[in-house]
Amino acid sequence: MAAAADSKWKDTALIVIDMQNDFILPGGPMHVKGGEAIVPNVIKAIEVSRSRGIPVIWVVREHDPLGRDVELFRRHLYSSGKPKPTSKGSKGAELVDGLDIKDGDYKLVKTRFSAFFNTHLHSYLQGVGVKKLVIIGVQTPNCVRQTVFDAVALDYETVTVVVDATAAATPDIHNANVFDMSNVGVAIPTLEEWCKSDD
Template sequence: MSDYLSPQWPNSALVMIDVQNDFVDGPTAIPGTAERIETMARLIEAFRAARRPVVHIVRSYVPGESDVDTVRRAGIEAGSSAVQPGSVGAKVPARLVDADPDWELLRSGEPQSVGPDEFLLYKPRWSAFHRTQLDDLLRGRGVSTVVVAGCNLPNCPRATLFDATERDYRAVLAVDATSQPTPERLADLELIGVQLLTVDDIARGLAVDD
C-alpha cells in the first residue's frame, strides 16, 4: 500500500500557531501555554538546525474592527482586544524569535522575514491557511510535511491541521509543544491522518534526514 501519511522530513516545515505574549502570560493567557515555551523553543531550534522553514503565525485585533472570528466579533467591535498591533502582548516571546513584528506589512498579508527561511505571517481567522500566503510559501519551498505546534489545540492548530490535510500535506502535531491537548482531541486528529509525535521524535527525524 502507498504511504501518504508518514512525515517526509527533508521536505518538512514548522508552523507555530499564535504563540504571542498575551496568550502566554498576559491578560488572555491560555492555560498550559507558558509551560510549553521551552519545548517549543527546542522544536524551533531543531528545524533551524535542519535548515527547514519555520513560520510563526500571529494574530492581531484592532478595537472596533469587524474582520474577526464571529465568536469574538461583538467583543472586538465593542472595543476589547488582545494582541493589539504594536503592543508587547502581540509579539512572539523572545525565547522563540527575537523580532519586532511589522504590523503594517503583516496585516497587508505579506510574510515578514525574521531569519534564514523563517517568517512571521498574520492570519485573520482560525486556520493559518485561510486568506494567507502560507500555502504559496510552503509549496515554493517544496514542502510536503507540515508540523504544527503552538496555542491552543482545539482552535487554531486544529483548524490548521484540517486545512493542511485538505491540501494534501502530510500533517504532524507536536503534541508536547502545543497547549490544551486532550486524549479526545488527539484521537479526532488521528482519524484524519494527523501523526502525533513528540518534539524528541521530530528532532530525531530531522537529524536522520539532515
C-alpha cells in the same frame, strides 16, 4: 553536515502558531492555560528545525484595534474599555519572551483559526517546495486543529503535530483533539520522538 540536513529536510516546514503574549501569559485576554508550560519545548523544536535547515513559519494573530476583522463571536472583546486581544502593534500581539523571528524565518498574519484561511500560506509553501508540515503552538482545539485539518484537505504528504509542543486549556481537551487528528492520519510524536526521527 549542514548540506546533508538541508537535503534531508528540504521539503519540510515548521509552523509555529499563536505563541503570543495574549495567548501565553497568565492574565492575557485570550490566555490558554497550558500555553506557558510548552514554551521550552517550542523553543527546542525551533532550534532543532533550524539545525536541520527546516524553515520556520511564524503564524500570528494581529487584529485591527477596532475589531473590524475579528470573528463575530469575538467582536465584543474590542468594545470600548475592554482589552483588545492581539491588536496590531500591541504588547499582547508580540511573541512571548524566548521566541524570536530570525533572518530566514517567515511571518504570516491570520485573522481566523486556520493559518490557511484567507491567507497565502498554501501558495507560499508550494512556492518553496514544502510537502511536509510540522505544527506546534496553541491552541489545540482551535487554531492548531483547524490548520491541521486544512493541511490534510490540501494533501500535504505528512502533517505532524508535536504533542508536547502544543497545548489547550486542559489536558483532556488537548488529548481529545490530538486523538481526532491522529484518526485522519496526522503523526503525533512527542518532542523527544520527533527530535530522534528521520522524517
